Amino acid sequence: MNQKIKEKSDYCLNCKIKPCANKGCPLNNDIPEFIKQIKEGNYERAYDILTNTTVLQAVCGRICPHKKQCQGVCVRGIKGDPVSIGDLEAFVGDYAIQNHLKIKKEEQKEFLDKKVAIVGGGPSGLTCAAFLAKKGIKVTIYERYDFLGGLLVYGIPEFRLSKDIVRDTIQKILDLGVEVKYHQKLGDNLKLEELIKQYDYIYLAFGANVPSKMGIEGENLEGVYGGNELLEFKNHPNYQGKTVLVNGGGNVAIDTARTIKRLGAKKVSIVYRRAKEQMPAEEKEVQDAEKEGIEILFQHNIVKINGNKKVENVELIQTKLVQKEGEKRLVPVNIEGSNYTLNTDYVVMALGSKPDEFVKELGLELTAKNYIKIDENYRTSNPKVFAGGDVVGTIGTVAWAARNGRNVAEEIIKIAK
Numbered sequence: 161m162n163q164k165i166k167e168k169s170d171y172c173l174n175c176k177i178k179p180c181a182n183k184g185c186p187l188n189n190d191i192p193e194f195i196k197q198i199k200e201g202n203y204e205r206a207y208d209i210l211t212n213t214t215v216l217q218a219v220c221g222r223i224c225p226h227k228k229q230c231q232g233v234c235v236r237g238i239k240g241d242p243v244s245i246g247d248l249e250a251f252v253g254d255y256a257i258q259n260h261l262k263i264k265k266e267e268q269k270e271f272l273d274k275k276v277a278i279v280g281g282g283p284s285g286l287t288c289a290a291f292l293a294k295k296g297i298k299v300t301i302y303e304r305y306d307f308l309g310g311l312l313v314y315g316i317p318e319f320r321l322s323k324d325i326v327r328d329t330i331q332k333i334l335d336l337g338v339e340v341k342y343h344q345k346l347g348d349n350l351k352l353e354e355l356i357k358q359y360d361y362i363y364l365a366f367g368a369n370v371p372s373k374m375g376i377e378g379e380n381l382e383g384v385y386g387g388n389e390l391l392e393f394k395n396h397p398n399y400q401g402k403t404v405l406v407n408g409g410g411n412v413a414i415d416t417a418r419t420i421k422r423l424g425a426k427k428v429s430i431v432y433r434r435a436k437e438q439m440p441a442e443e444k445e446v447q448d449a450e451k452e453g454i455e456i457l458f459q460h461n462i463v464k465i466n467g468n469k470k471v472e473n474v475e476l477i478q479t480k481l482v483q484k485e486g487e488k489r490l491v492p493v494n495i496e497g498s499n500y501t502l503n504t505d506y507v508v509m510a511l512g513s514k515p516d517e518f519v520k521e522l523g524l525e526l527t528a529k530n531y532i533k534i535d536e537n538y539r540t541s542n543p544k545v546f547a548g549g550d551v552v553g554t555i556g557t558v559a560w561a562a563r564n565g566r567n568v569a570e571e572i573i574k575i576a577k
């Protein structure tokens with residue numbers, strides 16, 4: 161056995177109460193049990209245990225914010241370092257890829273005539289597809305691009321997640337017999353009414369792809385971009401010799417800043433209105449960004465973007481953090497008089513995203529913020545149609561999107577009997 165993996169798995173206490181699995185992991189992966197199997201050299205069994213709850217082992221093992229999830233509640237972490245759960249999960253995922261292990265099917269006769277359409281081939285749609293296909297349900301994914309993976313492909317840079325790993329992980333899901341139709345865009349050449357006629361159930365998991373804005377002066381100037389839009393469509397300007405300000409504190413902000421630095425920008429700074437410990441981005445990613453020379457202006461806010469047609473500078477203000485009634489987190493409040501101006505060539509808004517306008521035309525009930533409205537079982541206002549992931553405005557991590565997909569599959573399996 162790989163010595164490092166041996167040391168990492170031996171370090172796990174295989175706790176009976178499993179805080180890592182029950183409290184930390186969004187997918188409730190049976191962490192102590194899969195690690196126990198690694199200790200005993202049963203890698204295939206470790207993979208089977210993980211596939212009970214996830215089909216994205218090699219992906220989540222690499223990109224989940226482990227310190228905020230499973231490793232953050234690991235018993236070993238109370239007095240020292242937590243178990244390297246992410247590395248161990250990635251090891252099992254990689255082993256499965258290298259050794260051509262398959263996701264096991266558990267076909268049941270009563271499901272063989274059921275058909276489900278999934279709109280969107282990102283982590284949520286793929287996970288839903290896998291858990292349905294395992295049971296023998298016929299699944300068709302409608303994908304707007306000519307590749308699957310969604311933000312795993314275009315939203316997470318290669319230096320954090322290799323495209324080969326994504327491709328090989330997805331292949332295992334397709335091997336379950338999932339059909340894919342590419343270049344299918346809802347609101348364009350794909351109609352929800354048609355899917356409702358053809359399928360027993362539909363799962364909408366096409367994400368939210370329009371970058372959110374701050375609503376400040378100057379946001380429409382040339383040189384202001386959305387973080388997702390740069391990563392997804394790769395329509396980067398020429399950064400050679402330029403300074404760039406990225407606004408946001410999540411992984412998209414960090415990934416965008418690191419990508420722009422690699423593309424040759426002279427200086428890249430991140431503006432985040434809260435403190436370092438409140439940053440939603442994974443701690444390791446933040447450290448790596450700082451090591452690469454990206455400056456992070458904590459407790460700063462952008463007030464205004466100045467320029468004549470093009471961005472010339474931004475007005476920044478410092479913030480203090482205060483406790484407000486009814487708010488769980490400390491709230492940033494601008495410090496009056498602390499404004500100053502910083503010259504910059506480009507501003508990137510990496511503040512999350514919202515659904516496309518076409519969701520309004522789907523005939524489904526929406527929330528006040530134009531996300532698709534669902535009940536506690538992920539059902540939309542049409543009982544045949546489910547929705548999950550970013551399009552319903554839930555927590556935007558890959559593992560949570562995958563959990564939504566699995567939950568929807570379990571719900572469909574329950575009602576399709």
Ligand code: SF4
Binds near residue numbers: 171175178181
């Ligand atoms: S909490 Fe940590 S030590 Fe305990 S089972 Fe989970 S990974 Fe192992």
